[in-house]
Amino acid sequence: MNVTINWKKQKQNYLIEKNNKENLDHTADIQLHSWGDTLLEAFEQVCIAMFGYMYELEDVQLLKHHTVEVSGHDMSSLLFNFLNEFLGLHFEEDYFIFKDVEIILFDPKGFSLKAIGYGEKFDRDKHGTGTEVKAITYSAMQIKEEKTKCEVWVVVDI
């Protein structure tokens, strides 16, 4: 199958560790913080941030894609399931690294979304590595939705 990849110019709208005045540190783990003009963008970015913590994304090429569909019963469970699905897929597909994620359908009222992740399988000779993210948590999860800027914070277990 011919994979056509519609790759938008990647924005780096995320911070892997945010250590501001509030001290968002966790004694065991790290927090991902991302933002965007829309919630959709913030969601995409936080997912990329997660893979950015695990691998050096510069070396990753966009060779293949995977589609996921997730739903939740509120916004935070949707975010949790969305990240969990991509992380699970990463392990299931022999360490497939998602360099870019695009949400193509987003239903904020029904709490469901459909997303495509682009990237390639991990190759130890080719890709630089960081620290493995083992699980997503609800701990201190925040979703801030405003008209001009949307932000999300997620703590992941490493």
Add this chain to the structure above:
Amino acid sequence: MVMFDTVHLKAIDKRETFSGCICCQLLFSLSGKRKLNEALLTFAHFSHIEHSIKKKKQRTMSLGQNRSFSEEARYIKNGPKEFPNLKIIDKGFVPGMRVVGKFYADDQLEKLCMDELQEFSNRNQFGGFLPAVKQIANVAGLPGIVKHSIAMPDVHAGYGFAIGNVAAFDMENPESVVSPGGVGFDINCGVRLLRTNLDYKDVRDIQESVAQALFNHIPVGVGSKGIIPTTPKDLHQALEMGIDWSIRQGYAWAEDKEHCEEYGRMLNADATKVSQRAQKRGLPQMGTLGAGNHYMEVQRVEKIFDKSAAKKMGIDRVNQICVMIHSGSRGLGHQVATDALVKMEKAMARDKIHTNDKQLACARINSEEGKEYLDAMAAAANYAWVNRSSMTFLARFEKKIKDKKRFLCMYTYFLIRKQNIILQAFQKIFKQDADDLDMHVVYDVSHNIAKVEQHMVDGKLMKLLVHRKGSTRAFPPHHPLIPVDYQVIGQPVLIGGTMGTSSFVLTGTEKGMRDTFGSTCHGAGRAMSRNKSRKTLDYKDVLNDLKKQGISIRVASPKLVMEEAPESYKDVTSVVDVCHTAGISKKCIQLKPIAVIKVDNLFIILLLLASSSATKMEK
């Protein structure tokens, strides 16, 4: 009134009355005007605002929010005199506490907990993380909890449950819950200790060169995929059989089983309850060490506190060499926990279980989700025992293996192919067979698990589901569940230290059985977040400090050195001392590392070793 905050304030600004406010309506009915004289309106509102602020404060107070640190600290008291180092968290500290919370700490460890709480009180309730004391109190609010929610001196903030928290739930109570948060992501993370009959002097002369050789040969930053030696069918059997599978396959000795908690196999394990995704994560990782604080350490006996007990464990002299393995169930355990969390979140809404923290997901023990989790958790626990057995096999460097192919497989699946250099190194050191070396398992403990046990509560025998997260079981002498060899001395408890610090062997006591459901600490416990360690500690300072102690270090990843530096952890010696004074466990042996093998997650190896100059210095 509800709108008071925003809409009403706007109305005040415009000098208008607001229909949602009693005072405004009163003034309106009196004067008949919507726009009013400023003085009049201000007066009316002033009393109203005062009143509603007071009311709001009362409401938030009852929810346990927005309290100042000194108000919060009033809930934490010292325990009675006959319980040294025990602190009590009174009911009311968080909403809905069914029992009191307790934690063990000396002044210094208490300060760490209180600092965490202070930081929490100082920021507003939005964002940030719950401090450990709050988490202990939240657990005290779970349905079916018995007696108290108790934490060990190494307690620190975790997800839902604090790490170091022990909680028991009544099995007879239909309301009782099981919580994956109370077990932790790394199911059956634990410590195993192997003894040898070697002496430090046998190893000392060659260790420096071996370490250097190891470091030179080990590639830095290699990838994560191991060669998969096990088939899915093997994995399925391993999940159900635990250590029995290792024995059957020839990776473990039959006598190892006797010296494992639960005899290395949880019988209720059901591999079909472990999701496909979890199995897929577990398959390539079997027999791997894992990252973070996991390690394999060659240690020497530094001090023996209890000679007769140590002798029962086969450790009879100072400077005897031991090998400690600290590892868990890897990605499989994480996936099992995550799967359960997702399912239980839905079940909680159905069963109307309310908790103070979303991460504290739980389900009734008798519900479908609860049962399913317990069976899957048992399977993950079995996986961890197989994992530790596989590494024991590698450390023993078994030559007598019949099936050569299998032997090669075992080789390759220790993290990465080239790591068999480590094995050759061990062989070089030991030069003998594992049998001749008397490399027996002293004990194997688990410090992340939930188990059904019988305990006396207020003079009544009760069947409880005991959650131990970052806490080790410590059963007293003569308990039926501990091995015959240790009936007289009590269950050995293995406490893993951190990079360069001591490890301990403790024994269980009667007092611990009464006060803490037969549990004690599990290790040092983090005092600083990884992030903070990286930011505040200087890489060179850490190395210099280690050097001063006579420990030279070879590092592949400076990040790891800082994250796992002794400064990032609570002092393991004081943690163990607190448990000893509190009487919940007894000190038996102190061990000091001579070489540490640590692996960064994506397999960067860090090797640390106490140089021979250190011993000279000590002398």
